[in-house]
Amino acid sequence: MIDTGEIIKACRKYRKMSQAELVRASGLAKQTVSHVESTKSCTVATFVQLLNGMGFDIEVIPIEGWE
Numbered sequence: 603m604i605d606t607g608e609i610i611k612a613c614r615k616y617r618k619m620s621q622a623e624l625v626r627a628s629g630l631a632k633q634t635v636s637h638v639e640s641t642k643s644c645t646v647a648t649f650v651q652l653l654n655g656m657g658f659d660i661e662v663i664p665i666e667g668w669e
Contacts (some may be wrong), residue, residue, distance in 0.1 A: 607642035609636075610652050615631045628655030 614624050621639070625632045628651050638644040638652065646662055653660045 606644050606649050607639045610644075610649070611641065613656050613658060614639075619656060624652065624655055626630045628652050630655070644655045 614621070621632065622637050625635050626636070630648065630651060631642070634644075634648065635652070638648065644652075650660055650662060659669075
Protein backbone atom coordinates (compact mmCIF):
# COMPACT_ATOMS: atom_id res chain seq x y z
CA MET A 603 0.00 0.00 0.00
CA ILE A 604 1.24 3.48 -0.86
CA ASP A 605 1.76 5.81 2.08
CA THR A 606 -0.04 8.83 0.66
CA GLY A 607 0.46 10.85 3.83
CA GLU A 608 4.24 10.57 3.58
CA ILE A 609 4.13 11.52 -0.09
CA ILE A 610 2.05 14.62 0.65
CA LYS A 611 4.27 15.62 3.56
CA ALA A 612 7.46 15.13 1.52
CA CYS A 613 6.05 17.14 -1.39
CA ARG A 614 4.92 19.92 0.95
CA LYS A 615 8.37 20.11 2.52
CA TYR A 616 10.00 20.03 -0.93
CA ARG A 617 7.88 23.06 -1.87
CA LYS A 618 8.79 24.65 1.50
CA MET A 619 5.12 25.07 2.37
CA SER A 620 3.51 25.03 5.78
CA GLN A 621 0.31 23.09 6.36
CA ALA A 622 -1.52 26.42 6.52
CA GLU A 623 -0.18 27.39 3.09
CA LEU A 624 -1.25 24.02 1.70
CA VAL A 625 -4.72 24.49 3.18
CA ARG A 626 -5.06 27.82 1.35
CA ALA A 627 -3.57 26.51 -1.91
CA SER A 628 -5.60 23.30 -2.01
CA GLY A 629 -8.91 24.67 -0.75
CA LEU A 630 -9.18 21.79 1.72
CA ALA A 631 -9.86 22.09 5.45
CA LYS A 632 -6.97 22.25 7.90
CA GLN A 633 -8.26 19.06 9.53
CA THR A 634 -8.14 17.26 6.18
CA VAL A 635 -4.51 18.18 5.50
CA SER A 636 -3.49 17.25 9.03
CA HIS A 637 -5.44 13.99 8.88
CA VAL A 638 -3.84 12.94 5.58
CA GLU A 639 -0.33 13.56 6.89
CA SER A 640 -0.93 11.83 10.22
CA THR A 641 -3.07 8.84 9.22
CA LYS A 642 -1.22 8.15 5.99
CA SER A 643 -4.31 7.69 3.86
CA CYS A 644 -6.80 9.65 1.77
CA THR A 645 -9.04 9.34 -1.24
CA VAL A 646 -7.58 9.67 -4.72
CA ALA A 647 -9.52 12.92 -5.20
CA THR A 648 -8.02 14.43 -2.04
CA PHE A 649 -4.53 13.21 -3.00
CA VAL A 650 -4.82 14.87 -6.41
CA GLN A 651 -6.23 18.08 -4.93
CA LEU A 652 -3.34 18.32 -2.47
CA LEU A 653 -0.72 17.68 -5.15
CA ASN A 654 -2.36 20.22 -7.47
CA GLY A 655 -2.39 22.73 -4.62
CA MET A 656 1.38 22.33 -4.39
CA GLY A 657 1.79 22.84 -8.12
CA PHE A 658 2.38 19.22 -9.09
CA ASP A 659 0.57 18.03 -12.19
CA ILE A 660 -1.02 14.64 -11.82
CA GLU A 661 -3.59 12.88 -13.90
CA VAL A 662 -5.53 9.87 -12.73
CA ILE A 663 -6.77 7.59 -15.48
CA PRO A 664 -9.61 5.33 -14.35
CA ILE A 665 -9.24 1.68 -15.18
CA GLU A 666 -12.44 -0.17 -16.01
CA GLY A 667 -13.51 -2.41 -13.14
CA TRP A 668 -10.99 -0.89 -10.72
CA GLU A 669 -12.76 0.47 -7.66
